[in-house]
Structures are given as C-alpha cells and as structure tokens.
Amino acid sequence: MAxxxxxxxxxxxxxxxxxxANAGRPGALLPILHAIQDELGYVPESAxxxxxxxxxxxxxEVHGVVTFYHFFRxxxxxxxxxxxxxxxxxxxxxxxxxxxHVKETLKVDFHETTxxxxxxxxxxxxxxxxxxxxxxxxxxxVHGRVTPERLDQLLAEVx
Amino acid sequence: MASKRTRIYVPSDTTARSVGADxxxxxxxxxAARRGVEIExxxxxxxxxxxxxxxxxxxxxxxxxxxxPVSAADVAGLFDENxxxxxxxxxxxxxxxxxxxxxxxxxxxxxxxxxxxxxxxDDYRAHGGFRGLENAVKLDGAKxxxxxxxxxxxxxxxxxxxxxIKWKTVLDTQADQKYVVCNADEGDSGTxxxxxIMECDPYVLIEGMTIAxxxxxxxxxxxxxxxxxxxxxxxMREAIARAEAAGCLGANxxxxxxxxxxxxxxxxxxxxxxxxxxxxxxxxxxxGMVRFRPPLPAIKGLFGKPTVVxxxxxxATVPIILDKGAEFYKDFGVGRSRGTLTVQxxxxxxxxxxxxxxxxxTLRELLEEFGGGTxxxxxxxxxxxxxxxxxxxxxxxxxxPLDYEAFAAFGAMIGHGGVVVFDDTVDLGQQARFAMEFCxxxxxxxxxxxxxxxxxxxxxxxxxxAGVNEEANLTLLRELCDTxxxxxxxxxxxxxxxxxxxxxxxxxxxxxxxxxxxRAVGEVA
Ligand SMILES: Cc1cc2nc3c(=O)[nH]c(=O)nc-3n(C[C@H](O)[C@H](O)[C@H](O)COP(=O)(O)O)c2cc1C
Ligand code: SF4
Ligand code: FES
Numbered sequence: 001m002a003x004x005x006x007x008x009x010x011x012x013x014x015x016x017x018x019x020x021a022n023a024g025r026p027g028a029l030l031p032i033l034h035a036i037q038d039e040l041g042y043v044p045e046s047a048x049x050x051x052x053x054x055x056x057x058x059x060x061e062v063h064g065v066v067t068f069y070h071f072f073r074x075x076x077x078x079x080x081x082x083x084x085x086x087x088x089x090x091x092x093x094x095x096x097x098x099x100x101h102v103k104e105t106l107k108v109d110f111h112e113t114t115x116x117x118x119x120x121x122x123x124x125x126x127x128x129x130x131x132x133x134x135x136x137x138x139x140x141x142v143h144g145r146v147t148p149e150r151l152d153q154l155l156a157e158v159x
Numbered sequence: 160m161a162s163k164r165t166r167i168y169v170p171s172d173t174t175a176r177s178v179g180a181d182x183x184x185x186x187x188x189x190x191a192a193r194r195g196v197e198i199e200x201x202x203x204x205x206x207x208x209x210x211x212x213x214x215x216x217x218x219x220x221x222x223x224x225x226x227x228p229v230s231a232a233d234v235a236g237l238f239d240e241n242x243x244x245x246x247x248x249x250x251x252x253x254x255x256x257x258x259x260x261x262x263x264x265x266x267x268x269x270x271x272x273x274x275x276x277x278x279x280x281d282d283y284r285a286h287g288g289f290r291g292l293e294n295a296v297k298l299d300g301a302k303x304x305x306x307x308x309x310x311x312x313x314x315x316x317x318x319x320x321x322x323x324i325k326w327k328t329v330l331d332t333q334a335d336q337k338y339v340v341c342n343a344d345e346g347d348s349g350t351x352x353x354x355x356i357m358e359c360d361p362y363v364l365i366e367g368m369t370i371a372x373x374x375x376x377x378x379x380x381x382x383x384x385x386x387x388x389x390x391x392x393x394x395m396r397e398a399i400a401r402a403e404a405a406g407c408l409g410a411n412x413x414x415x416x417x418x419x420x421x422x423x424x425x426x427x428x429x430x431x432x433x434x435x436x437x438x439x440x441x442x443x444x445x446x447g448m449v450r451f452r453p454p455l456p457a458i459k460g461l462f463g464k465p466t467v468v469x470x471x472x473x474x475a476t477v478p479i480i481l482d483k484g485a486e487f488y489k490d491f492g493v494g495r496s497r498g499t500l501t502v503q504x505x506x507x508x509x510x511x512x513x514x515x516x517x518x519x520x521t522l523r524e525l526l527e528e529f530g531g532g533t534x535x536x537x538x539x540x541x542x543x544x545x546x547x548x549x550x551x552x553x554x555x556x557x558x559x560p561l562d563y564e565a566f567a568a569f570g571a572m573i574g575h576g577g578v579v580v581f582d583d584t585v586d587l588g589q590q591a592r593f594a595m596e597f598c599x600x601x602x603x604x605x606x607x608x609x610x611x612x613x614x615x616x617x618x619x620x621x622x623x624x625a626g627v628n629e630e631a632n633l634t635l636l637r638e639l640c641d642t643x644x645x646x647x648x649x650x651x652x653x654x655x656x657x658x659x660x661x662x663x664x665x666x667x668x669x670x671x672x673x674x675x676x677x678r679a680v681g682e683v684a
Contacts, residue, residue, distance in 0.1 A: 003506070003676075014548060022173060024353070026462065027424075027442050027443045027444040027462075028444055029444030029445070030425070030427060030441065030442075030444055031424070031425075033427070034425050034427070041473060051386065061238075063444060064614055065444070065446055066308065066430065068447065069427035069428055069429050069446075069447070070428035071386045071426075071427035071428030071429075071430060072427055082258070083387075086662075087348035087349075087547070087597075088348040088349060088504075088506065088543055088579050088590070088593070089348050089349045089505040089506040089577075089579045090348075091590070091593070092506035092507040092579060092581045092582075092585065093378055093534065094203040094508055096589075115657075117301035122336060123600075124387055124428075125346065125348065125430060125547075125597065125600075126172075126345075126347065126348045126349075126350070126387070127387055128345060128350065128351040128353075128354040128387070129173060129174050129177050129351065129505060130348060130349045130350065130351055130503065130505035130511070130577070130579070131174065131351070131503070131505050131508070131511030131512050131513075132174055132177055132178055132209055132212065132379065133505065133507075135177065137387070139317075140389045140390075141176070141177075142174075142176070142177040143177050143178075143180045144171050144177035145173060145177075145178055153290060
C-alpha cells in the first residue's frame with residue numbers, strides 16, 4: 001500500500017514550517033527542498049507557492065529549480081525506490097541486461113512506480129561503487145556485484 | 160581488559176557494505192559470543208582492495224592479517240580455524256600491508272584510509288592527523304600558499320589547474336568575506352576516491368579545507384556532496400560536529416584565535432553541478448547553470464565573493480604537504496605532474512579498487528600488475544579514462560605514462576583518475592551513443608551546440624548503427640562533434656564528443672551497421 005496521504009492542510013503546514021525553519025540559511029532553497037522531500041517523500045506542486053512566498057522569490061524561480069534537478073520528484077514515490085546505475089563502469093559488467101531484467105520483471109519504465117505502489121524505479125549515473133559493478137541503491141543502501149538473481153532476492157526482501 | 164581482546168576490523172564504507180560487510184560484522188559478533196571468544200570489532204574504512212571486500216582484518220601481535228572476501232557464511236569456518244589468532248584458512252591473505260596491490264602503492268593522501276575508525280579523532284591524531292594544520296596555524300596565509308604552490312599540486316577534479324596559483328588569486332583579492340568550497344559532486348563514472356575520503360578519513364578533508372581557509376583568509380566553507388552519497392553526507396556531518404567539539408574547527412581553530420566554519424550541502428542529482436560555476440549557482444539556491452567567465456570564481460565566486468573551489472582529493476592532499484613539506488610531495492611524479500594520482504580501477508577488471516601511485520607509471524602497469532586483466536577473463540578491448548567525457552583508449556596506447564600532458568597529447572585526459580575497463584564483448588557503437596545520450600540528459604541547456612547537438616548526436620548514431628546512409632551520417636557525426644567542441648561554453652558539451660571521436664578514430668568498425676561489432680584486439684590477456 002502506498003503511504004496514507006496526510007490531509008492537504010497538514011501537508012501545507014509542514015511545508016511552511018520546513019521552509020521557515022531553513023529560510024535564514026544562505027542559499028536556502030535547496031536545503032528547503034531537501035527537507036520537504038525527506039519529510040514527504042516528494043516535493044508537491046503545492047510547495048512551490050509556499051516556498052516562493054517564504055523566500056520572497058517568484059513561483060517561476062522555485063518551479064525552475066525543482067524541475068532542474070533530477071533528484072527532486074513532484075509525485076509521491078512508491079514505498080521503496082530502486083536506483084539502478086546506468087553509467088559506464090556498470091555497463092561494462094552487465095548493467096544493460098540488469099536494466100532489461102528489472103523493467104520486464106516489474107513492468108515499469110524509469111520514473112514509474114509499480115501498480116501495487118511498492119517500488120519506484122529511477123536511473124542513476126554512478127553510485128561510486130564502480131569496482132563492484134553493477135550497482136544499485138535500494139532506498140539508501142547500495143548493493144554491488146548485482147546479478148539478476150541477486151536483484152530478485154533484494155526486491156523480495158522489501159516486499 | 161579491553162587490551163586482551165582481539166581486535167577485528169570489518170570495513171564500513173559503502174563498497175564493503177554493498178557486498179555484505181554489515182552481515183559479516185554481525186556474524187562475527189554472534190559467532191564470537193557463541194564461542195565465548197573475547198573480541199572487539201572496529202568498523203574501519205576500506206583499504207581499497209575492492210575485489211577482496213568484505214576484507215576482514217585481525218590484529219595479531221601488532222600486525223594486521225587479512226582474510227577476504229569474507230561472506231557471513233564463512234564466519235563459523237574462520238573461527239574453526241582460529242582466524243582470530245591468525246589461523247590458516249583458504250581466505251587468508253597474510254599481512255595486509257604486504258599484499259602487493261597495497262605494498263606497491265604510494266599512499267600519501269590515502270595514508271590512513273582503511274587503517275582507522277573514520278570518526279575517531281584519537282585514531283586520526285595517532286596516525287599523524289592535524290600535524291599539517293598545527294604547522295599552518297603558525298604561518299601567514301602567503302607562506303601557506305607558497306608551500307602549496309611549491310609542492311606542484313594540481314587540481315584532481317579534472318582540469319589539473321595548479322592549486323597554489325588559484326589560492327593566491329583568492330588571497331590577493333580583498334573582500335569582507337571569502338569562501339572555501341569543496342567539490343564533492345564526484346559525478347564521473349568509474350570514480351570513488353572522493354567518496355572513500357569522506358567515508359573513511361573525513362577529518363583529512365576537514366583539515367585540508369581549514370588550511371585552505373587560513374591560507375586565503377576565508378572563515379566559511381561548504382562541502383557540496385552529491386545526493387547519491389548518503390553515507391558520505393552522514394559521515395561528513397558527524398565528523399564536522401566532532402571536530403568542532405574538539406576545537407579543531409569553528410570559532411578558534413586549534414586555539415589559534417582564528418575561525419573556520421564548515422557546512423555540508425547536499426546536491427540534487429545534476430551532473431553539471433560538478434562544474435564549478437554551476438556548483439556555485441546551486442549552492443546559492445538556483446538552477447545549476449554554468450556561468451560565463453570572467454569573472455573567475457577566485458575573484459567573484461559564491462555570493463559574489465572570492466572563492467576557492469577545489470576537489471576533495473586536492474584538499475585532502477594539503478595536510479600531508481603542510482606536514483611533510485613541499486619537497487617531500489614534489490619528489491613523487493614526473494614532468495609537470497607531481498605527487499600521486501589516486502587511480503580508481505573500475506568496471507570489468509579482475510582486481511578493482513583504489514590505487515594511489517606516483518605519476519609516471521604506465522596505464523599498462525595499472526591494468527596488468529594491479530588490475531590483473533578483466534574480471535571476465537577475456538581480453539581488454541578498451542579502457543575509458545577520465546569519466547564520461549574521457550576518450551576510449553586503444554590498447555596500442557597502453558604504454559602511455561600517467562601524466563596529464565602525455566594523455567592530453569593524444570586527445571585523452573586523466574581527469575579525476577577513473578579507469579573503466581571493458582572486455583572484447585563491449586559494443587562500442589552503443590558506448591558512443593551513450594556518450595551523447597548522457598550529454599543530452601545532463602546538459603544545463605545554456606548553449607545550443609550542447610543542448611541540441613547531443614540529441615542530434617544520438618539520432619545520427621542510431622541511423623549509422625541501423626545502416627541508414629552510413630557514409631553521409633558518419634560525416635555528419637564528425638561535423639556535429641566539431642561544432643560541439645568549438646561552440647560549447649563548458650566541458651560537458653565541449654568534451655562529450657571526445658569518447659565518440661576516439662571510437663570513430665580508433666575503433667571505426669564499431670560505428671557501422673555492417674562492420675564486425677566485436678573484434679578482439681587482445682593485447683592484454
Ligand atoms: C561537466 C563538468 C563536471 C565536473 N564535475 C566535477 C566533479 O564532479 N568534481 C570535481 O571535483 N570537479 C568537477 N569538474 C571540474 C570543476 O569544474 C573544477 O575544475 C574543479 O572543481 C576544481 O577543483 P580542482 O582544481 O581541485 O580540481 C567538472 C567540470 C565539468 C565541466
Ligand atoms: S556546454 Fe552544455 S552543460 Fe556546458 S554550459 Fe553549455 S549547455 Fe550547459
Ligand atoms: S558506474 Fe555504476 S556505480 Fe559507478
């Protein structure tokens with residue numbers, strides 16, 4: 001099951017509180033967006049006007065930043081996120097096959113969530129684990145020397 | 160007594176954990192308890208012998224003996240053979256320091272990596288930590304800059320610009336506030352040296368940044384760490400808090416009366432934010448768009464103030480230079496490439512890991528003596544050096560010495576020192592396509608040749624590989640590469656064509672629908 005959605009009024013209060021708590025920091029926008037995503041799992045559209053208001057920026061500026069960075073997502077993710085490394089060192093050890101395997105098994109493409117809401121698949125370009133390729137990151141845990149069988153096991157563990 | 164207990168080291172960095180080090184540590188603790196064996200488990204950093212991870216070490220008679228790669232299932236058997244007393248076992252590797260892969264290195268920047276508990280300030284000091292900073296607090300900024308210049312240290316983030324000269328510009332620029340920014344965006348595939356420093360010896364980076372602050376007159380520093388490195392972010396934050404509490408950082412650095420504050424900032428998954436001006440924009444809370452220069456960041460950098468921007472390895476190398484002197488460091492290396500390079504052997508390689516070695520050794524020595532050929536046992540077809548913008552190097556060039564100028568002489572680059580190995584099954588047509596695809600995904604969008612050119616590049620390569628108007632499309636691809644090289648503001652658009660052109664020049668059969676996709680070159684067995 002996907003996370004229970006807190007009522008939107010609560011979400012907005014949370015966003016405002018996080019924005020205000022960080023507003024005094026130099027270059028506060030990225031820390032604020034991180035704080036929101038850490039708390040809610042994503043940066044909802046409704047965050048844009050609130051953050052813009054707190055930082056005295058235009059909505060366009062805030063929206064531009066949210067969309068520029070691959071890491072920020074504007075829709076709620078699944079319960080877990082699998083980041084699959086697509087970069088060269090992993091390619092040399094079978095990342096392309098792994099990618100095909102994951103997409104076929106989970107029936108999702110990148111940036112999509114499985115129909116049961118359990119897992120979101122994201123591409124990543126290097127996890128700094130390139131001597132134990134191919135690598136994936138499941139939530140915040142990196143796994144190396146990943147075969148399709150090992151990946152199936154990992155995914156079964158977070159069911 | 161604690162001293163009677165056998166000390167067992169199980170690394171805790173991302174790589175060791177990615178192949179089961181936490182499970183191994185838990186199994187060792189359980190098994191020891193079950194057998195009533197008194198042990199103390201230390202979670203050290205990785206030694207960088209990644210093919211042997213998890214590499215467990217046991218301290219016996221003051222020496223550290225290695226066993227690896229250990230899985231949780233091996234643990235009971237290891238205890239059966241009394242490995243905690245140095246017992247023989249098929250996984251035994253002897254004394255860690257005597258393993259040739261490690262013994263042949265020149266560990267200067269990485270002197271403590273894997274030896275100590277990363278967050279222990281006592282360990283750090285006991286292994287020579289803070290000696291460089293202790294010297295630095297007694298010197299004026301100009302003298303520190305002179306020592307760093309004299310050492311010959313060049314930026315390890317990619318562009319190899321002399322570090323001392325950059326610092327001098329910041330020192331000489333008057334301002335009410337200056338900054339030191341550490342570039343820990345480490346986006347290049349095949350690289351993990353920055354991550355290892357942050358996870359395995361974080362205080363050396365803190366010490367290096369503090370020395371930089373004292374040198375140029377900056378009182379505030381930021382470490383900009385990529386979001387893909389959650390463990391490095393946690394470790395650096397904790398290390399900064401502890402260093403402040405210990406008086407090594409903060410309002411009164413080592414009692415000198417001088418201040419230097421440090422803060423970690425988390426990036427958000429844009430490769431271009433490794434480019435220093437895009438990084439500064441990002442730190443300011445904006446989109447990571449590359450800035451025109453001049454002005455240089457050294458003159459107008461973060462929030463318009465003079466700013467040192469250096470890579471993790473550049474900054475982490477400063478403490479040993481201030482400790483042992485410029486001459487000591489400069490003695491390593493060749494030509495204008497002084498000191499050591501932290502090579503990262505990655506991809507399809509038998510013995511992947513971190514090799515810190517004096518400049519001047521050849522690529523072949525690295526691939527054969529350290530790397531031991533491919534992991535699959537097949538011949539090496541090519542290596543890509545210097546990340547996604549680096550050339551695919553043909554085996555006929557493997558005798559090139561590791562030297563910035565020697566690589567530049569044939570259109571290649573050392574960059575951040577990543578070496579990604581491919582065996583003869585690699586489809587270099589797909590690798591060329593990926594170079595363009597990556598540029599298209601990561602372009603900041605400021606200039607047309609990069610933003611549009613990379614998308615066109617993917618299309619043209621697809622047509623070539625499908626056999627559509629091959630001749631004409633190959634000509635078009637060359638022209639497109641030339642346009643991107645000539646018309647891009649930064650090295651993303653300006654160098655993404657390099658891997659493509661290296662394939663066109665040295666592996667032409669790969670970019671053709673008819674030609675054999677695989678031709679074993681096989682110079683390295
Ligand atoms: C597209 C692009 C990406 C870059 N990525 C990084 C990076 O991840 N880490 C880094 O230290 N330097 C990176 N650089 C180089 C920086 O712009 C800059 O030269 C470096 O941070 C300066 O530090 P150094 O002199 O210590 O190497 C990149 C450059 C470009 C053009
Ligand atoms: S070359 Fe590409 S990444 Fe660099 S400034 Fe131009 S558009 Fe941006
Ligand atoms: S290329 Fe996949 S972890 Fe570095």
